[in-house]
Every structure is written in C-alpha cells, then in structure tokens.
Amino acid sequence: MPADAVIEARAARKVFRTGQQTVVALNDVSIAIRKGEFFTLLGPSGCGKTTLLRLIAGFETPSSGQILLNGNDITDAPPNLRPVNTVFQSYALFPHLTVRQNVGFGLQMQGVAASEITDKVKRALSLVRLEDLADRKPQQLSGGQQQRVALARALAPSPEVLLLDEPLSALDLKLRKEMQSELKRLQHELGITFIFVTHDQEEALTMSDRIGVMSKGSLLQIGAPREIYNHPVNRFVADFIGETNLIPAEVRNAKATIVRNVSIPVDPASPEGAHTLAVRPEHVRIVPVSGDVPLTAKVGESVYFGTDSHIQLLLADGTEIIARHQNEATGGEVPPPGTEVGVAFAPGAVQVLED
Amino acid sequence: MARRDFSASRIPGFATVAILVFCALYAPIVILVAYSFNVGDSIAIWEGFSFRWYPIAWNNEQVREVTMRSLTVATIAALIATTVATLAALGTTRRRKTRGQTFIYLMINQPLMVPEIVTAVALLIFFASIKVATGYQGLAYLIAAHTAFCIPFAYLPIRARLEGMDTTLETAAADLYATHWQTFRFVTLPLLMPGIIAGLMLAFVTSLDDVVITLFVKSAGQDTLPTYMLAKIRRSVSAEVNAISTLLLLLTVVLLTAFFLLTRKRE
Ligand SMILES: Nc1ncnc2c1ncn2[C@@H]1O[C@H](COP(=O)(O)OP(=O)(O)OP(=O)(O)O)[C@@H](O)[C@H]1O
Ligand SMILES: [Mg+2]
Numbered sequence: 001m002p003a004d005a006v007i008e009a010r011a012a013r014k015v016f017r018t019g020q021q022t023v024v025a026l027n028d029v030s031i032a033i034r035k036g037e038f039f040t041l042l043g044p045s046g047c048g049k050t051t052l053l054r055l056i057a058g059f060e061t062p063s064s065g066q067i068l069l070n071g072n073d074i075t076d077a078p079p080n081l082r083p084v085n086t087v088f089q090s091y092a093l094f095p096h097l098t099v100r101q102n103v104g105f106g107l108q109m110q111g112v113a114a115s116e117i118t119d120k121v122k123r124a125l126s127l128v129r130l131e132d133l134a135d136r137k138p139q140q141l142s143g144g145q146q147q148r149v150a151l152a153r154a155l156a157p158s159p160e161v162l163l164l165d166e167p168l169s170a171l172d173l174k175l176r177k178e179m180q181s182e183l184k185r186l187q188h189e190l191g192i193t194f195i196f197v198t199h200d201q202e203e204a205l206t207m208s209d210r211i212g213v214m215s216k217g218s219l220l221q222i223g224a225p226r227e228i229y230n231h232p233v234n235r236f237v238a239d240f241i242g243e244t245n246l247i248p249a250e251v252r253n254a255k256a257t258i259v260r261n262v263s264i265p266v267d268p269a270s271p272e273g274a275h276t277l278a279v280r281p282e283h284v285r286i287v288p289v290s291g292d293v294p295l296t297a298k299v300g301e302s303v304y305f306g307t308d309s310h311i312q313l314l315l316a317d318g319t320e321i322i323a324r325h326q327n328e329a330t331g332g333e334v335p336p337p338g339t340e341v342g343v344a345f346a347p348g349a350v351q352v353l354e355d
Numbered sequence: 356m357a358r359r360d361f362s363a364s365r366i367p368g369f370a371t372v373a374i375l376v377f378c379a380l381y382a383p384i385v386i387l388v389a390y391s392f393n394v395g396d397s398i399a400i401w402e403g404f405s406f407r408w409y410p411i412a413w414n415n416e417q418v419r420e421v422t423m424r425s426l427t428v429a430t431i432a433a434l435i436a437t438t439v440a441t442l443a444a445l446g447t448t449r450r451r452k453t454r455g456q457t458f459i460y461l462m463i464n465q466p467l468m469v470p471e472i473v474t475a476v477a478l479l480i481f482f483a484s485i486k487v488a489t490g491y492q493g494l495a496y497l498i499a500a501h502t503a504f505c506i507p508f509a510y511l512p513i514r515a516r517l518e519g520m521d522t523t524l525e526t527a528a529a530d531l532y533a534t535h536w537q538t539f540r541f542v543t544l545p546l547l548m549p550g551i552i553a554g555l556m557l558a559f560v561t562s563l564d565d566v567v568i569t570l571f572v573k574s575a576g577q578d579t580l581p582t583y584m585l586a587k588i589r590r591s592v593s594a595e596v597n598a599i600s601t602l603l604l605l606l607t608v609v610l611l612t613a614f615f616l617l618t619r620k621r622e
Binding site: 057058059078079080081084085086088090092094095096105106109110153154157 | 521523524526527528529530531532533534537541542545546
C-alpha cells in the first residue's frame with residue numbers, strides 16, 4: 001500500500017438488497033487517501049459517494065473488500081472506535097443540547113476530563129467563529145451557523161480524518177463561497193485529512209488537492225483537479241467536469257480525422273480507431289478562413305455570459321462545437337450567425353478518449 | 356365567486372353533525388360537574404349551589420381507601436407498562452425490519468383488539484389457578500392485569516415518537532464515540548421523553564378508570580375507585596359520586612395540561 005495513505009479502500013463492494021431488487025452501490029472501489037490531503041469524491045446523484053463515506057465512517061460494512069486506517073484493517077470496527085468524524089448533510093445536531101454541549105459531545109463520550117472539554121470546545125468554537133452563540137440551541141441558529149456547529153462538533157475530538165457529505169449543498173451561493181474558503185482555511189490550519197463529497201464540479205475543482213470521479217458505483221479517475229480537467233480518461237469524466245466538446249473521429253498514426261479529409265494532430269500515444277475527441281470550449285479558436293486552416297464551420301447562435309460568450313459552430317457534417325470567446329472591454333465582436341469561419345484548436349488541447 | 360377549494364364545512368349538514376357530536380361528548384360531563392355542586396341529594400333536581408359533597412366524599416373512609424388503592428395500582432402498573440412499552444418500541448423501531456413485523460405489532464397491541472371481557476375472564480381463570488396453588492391473595496394480581504392492558508396505551512405514543520425521530524442523530528452519536536448505551540442514554544432517551552411521559556399518562560389514566568377487568572380480577576375487599584363507585588351507584592344514587600368523578604376529571608385535566616406545558620417547553 002502507499003506509505004502515506006491514512007484511509008484505504010481495497011475492492012470495497014456494497015450491495016443493497018431491497019425485496020427482489022439488488023443495487024450495487026459500490027463496485028469494487030479501491031482508493032488510497034493520503035494523510036493531510038483535501039480529497040473530493042465527485043459524481044452525480046446515486047453514484048455511491050455517500051455509501052463510500054459510510055463505509056469509511058463505519059455506519060455500513062462492505063459486502064466484500066476492506067477498509068484500512070493507517071494500514072490497519074478496520075472493516076468491522078464500529079463507528080465509535082474509529083478516529084473518523086462526519087459532518088452530515090443534514091447537520092444532525094442534537095436538538096436537546098446547546099451548541100456548547102453539541103460540540104463537547106464527542107469529547108464527553110471519550111471520557112475526557114471536564115476542564116479539558118471546556119478548553120477544547122472553546123477552541124473549536126473559535127475556529128468556526130461561534131463563541132458568542134455557545135449557549136443557544138441549534139434551532140435558534142441560521143443554516144450557515146448550524147453548518148459551522150456541525151463542523152466544530154466533528155473537529156473538536158481532533159479526528160484523523162474528517163468526512164464531509166455535501167456539507168454546503170443547503171447553503172445559498174454567497175454563504176457557500178464563504179464556507180468553501182473557510183473549509184480550506186481550517187483544513188490548512190489543522191492538517192486533518194478531509195474527504196469531501198460533492199456533485200458540484202466547480203466546488204471540487206477549486207477546493208481539492210485530488211478528486212475522485214465516480215459514476216454508477218465505480219471510481220473512474222483519481223487525480224489533481226488540473227489533471228482531471230485537462231486529461232479526462234473517458235467521455236463521462238470529460239462531460240461531467242466542466243464543459244466539453246465531444247467530437248467523433250477516426251484516429252490513426254497520431255492523426256484524428258474529424259470531417260471528411262480534415263485531420264488534426266493528436267498525441268502519438270493516443271489509442272487508434274474510432275474514438276471521441278474532447279476539446280474544452282476555451283481551447284477552440286475562431287480564425288479567418290485561409291489555406292492554413294483545414295477545418296471550417298458555420299457560426300450558429302451565441303450566448304452571452306458577461307465576461308465571455310459561447311459561440312455555436314457547425315462543422316460540415318453537422319457536428320456542433322462550442323467555442324468560448326472572451327468579451328474584451330473594447331468589445332471584441334462575436335461573428336454574426338451564418339458566417340463561414342476557420343476553426344483551430346490550441347496545441348495539446350485535443351484529447352482522445354478511450355470510450 | 357368564493358374560493359372553490361375543498362372545505363369540509365361546505366358538506367351539507369356538517370355543522371349540525373359537529374354540534375351534535377360536541378353535545379354528546381360534553382353535555383353529560385357538564386351536567387355531572389354541575390350536580391356535584393347541588394345542595395340536595397338528587398342528581399336530577401337542582402336545589403341550589405353548595406360545596407357540601409366534597410367534604411362528605413373526602414371524609415368517607417371507604418372513598419379514601421379505594422382512592423389510595425386505585426392510585427397505587429395505576430402508578431405501579433403505568434410505570435411497569437411504560438418500561439416494557441419503551442423496550443418494545445425500541446425493539447420494533449430500532450432494528451432491521453423483519454418479515455414478522457406486522458405480526459409483532461399485533462401481538463403487542465393485543466389488548467386493544469381482544470374484547471375486554473375475554474381478557475377479564477381469561478385472567479380470572481388464570482389467576483384463580485395461581486391463587487389456589489400459592490394461596491396469595493394480594494394486590495399483585497390487579498397490578499399484573501392492569502400492567503398487561505396498559506402496555507399498548509403506553510406503546511403507541513412511544514413508538515410514534517421513535518418513528519418520527521431522525522435516526523441520523525443516533526448515527527451522529529455513534530460517530531462521536533458514543534457506545535450503544537451512551538447513544539441511548541444521551542440522545543435517544545432525552546428525545547424520547549415526551550413520548551414516554553405521554554405513554555405513562557395514558558397508561559395511568561387507562562388503569563385508573565378500568566372497571567371490567569378489575570371487577571373480574573380483584574379479590575374481596577379490593578375495590579378500586581371505579582368499582583366502588585359502580586357498587587355505590589347501584590345501591591343508592593348520590594351526588595357524592597358526582598363529586599368524586601369531578602375530582603377525577605380535574606386530575607386528568609391537570610395531567611394533560613402538565614404534559615402539554617412540559618412538551619412545549621422542550622421543543
Ligand atoms: N440503505 C439503502 N438501501 C438500498 N439502496 C440504497 C441504500 N443506500 C443507498 N442505496 C442505493 O445505492 C446507490 C448509491 O447511493 P448513495 O447514497 O451512495 O449515492 P450518492 O452518490 O451519495 O448520491 P447523492 O448525491 O444523491 O447523495 C443508490 O442507487 C441508492 O439508491
Ligand atoms: Mg449522498
């Protein structure tokens with residue numbers, strides 16, 4: 001196993017049986033999460049993100065496979081014996097306890113001395129800037145404040161790993177941005193490993209050290225945000241992370257033939273045969289028609305987004321490509337619909353997908 | 356045009372039926388309470404206002420004795436029934452759903468469905484054989500019988516509360532290093548308290564006013580308040596019974612109010 005892995009899943013599989021139906025929520029997932037990293041599990045609804053977190057927390061035992069903590073098998077250890085704490089999507093704050101008692105709960109259960117609990121609770125509350133509300137009940141707090149109590153409660157016992165299951169999804173956009181940087185700050189300050197779940201790709205890209213992209217119970221790709229964005233392994237990842245143009249092509253000898261007789265150079269290591277090319281809209285350039293530019297397209301509709309516009313381009317065979325065009329202060333003009341233009345791709349921007 | 360949404364009050368005759376039902380529910384009680392303040396002996400002819408029946412009832416040695424017995428039986432039976440019901444409710448809501456779940460519910464709620472007279476006769480026969488075998492004649496039979504039929508009354512509100520509770524809270528407790536027992540003690544139990552108190556009160560009140568089963572099970576000289584009142588009313592109608600009933604009613608109202616205030620403060 002990787003030497004610096006704090007949490008490791010080995011071929012973790014989880015099958016749910018409901019009546020006659022069986023659902024494979026996790027399909028032999030293997031992953032090693034490094035000590036101190038901000039790791040994000042990203043994927044659409046129902047892909048198994050929560051299930052993987054629940055296996056790590058110990059709320060669920062895998063149907064097969066193993067979960068390891070610092071190299072020790074904890075597959076069958078109950079949640080209260082794992083130095084792993086969770087921030088629940090619904091916060092799950094104890095309604096009959098004050099903020100202070102909520103935050104102190106974990107320490108109290110561990111049998112920590114009262115004076116030490118007082119100190120640690122104070123520190124946890126100041127981390128999330130909630131000292132003033134310590135004697136309120138959770139119902140008397142706003143959503144964002146409850147969220148921070150949940151965070152303080154999970155952090156107070158100083159776990160080795162913090163699991164966060166879509167902790168920001170109930171917050172409005174502004175609060176969400178605020179909490180995103182708050183979380184990053186905390187993770188940086190405390191050096192605790194964060195495993196963060198989201199289905200928001202932007203959130204994943206901005207916050208994570210590494211991202212694991214999941215679909216239908218499988219981990220498709222693990223890598224740094226830049227790597228996942230620039231080199232998606234397949235069609236699903238390319239499509240799910242950011243916007244992307246998917247262009248059918250025939251690949252041979254480091255050349256991809258797009259439209260009849262038009263081919264563009266691709267990475268020589270690319271797989272050969274009929275494949276899909278992925279190109280990000282910001283890497284599509286609109287250039288004047290000339291002999292140097294083999295690929296031409298007809299301009300379609302364009303959509304204005306403030307800082308930039310998305311321009312629809314139709315290739316000769318009807319394939320649609322979106323180009324992102326920066327709206328400069330001087331008013332860099334968008335070509336009018338129907339114009340015949342040349343299309344070029346930034347060097348190295350064209351990715352051949354496996355499937 | 357007025358609102359066209361469905362409203363029960365637009366069903367023809369709805370108001371009339373509602374008023375009739377309310378009269379049927381409350382008129383007898385109002386009359387009972389009113390006649391407990393009658394000067395005369397009659398429970399049919401009003402002769403003037405007086406408190407005289409209350410001291411008369413209170414100074415009646417027998418009334419005191421049966422009241423104490425009723426309260427003793429009701430308190431012990433309600434406490435045992437609520438404990439059992441709490442465990443049963445935990446057992447039926449806090450474990451994996453099994454095939455026999457509905458059957459278990461039916462078993463627990465048996466006293467609600469089997470006619471009371473059947474239970475009464477069954478208990479009479481059952482206890483008679485124990486009495487013969489052991490010679491014991493005490494209050495335990497009555498307490499045991501009351502406990503049995505009080506269980507479903509305690510069980511229903513407790514189970515309702517448990518089912519309405521967010522189980523993520525218990526998961527969160529386990530996540531925060533609580534053992535099963537600590538989770539129960541520090542999370543489940545405090546949140547369940549309003550249900551337990553409701554169950555306790557329902558069981559208490561149910562035991563307090565039971566007649567049928569008590570009549571069958573009690574040994575000689577073990578009258579409870581209701582069986583005593585029944586016997587008394589058979590012999591001679593007296594406003595004393597009205598006074599006792601009014602006090603019982605007052606007790607119920609006080610209990611309900613206390614419960615209401617208690618649960619509201621918790622929320
Ligand atoms: N207790 C359960 N019983 C049966 N099926 C379950 C159970 N828990 C999860 N599943 C199924 O397993 C699959 C994965 O669920 P999971 O909750 O892990 O998804 P998720 O990625 O967290 O989705 P979301 O983003 O909507 O929270 C889903 O198809 C779900 O229906
Ligand atoms: Mg989920």
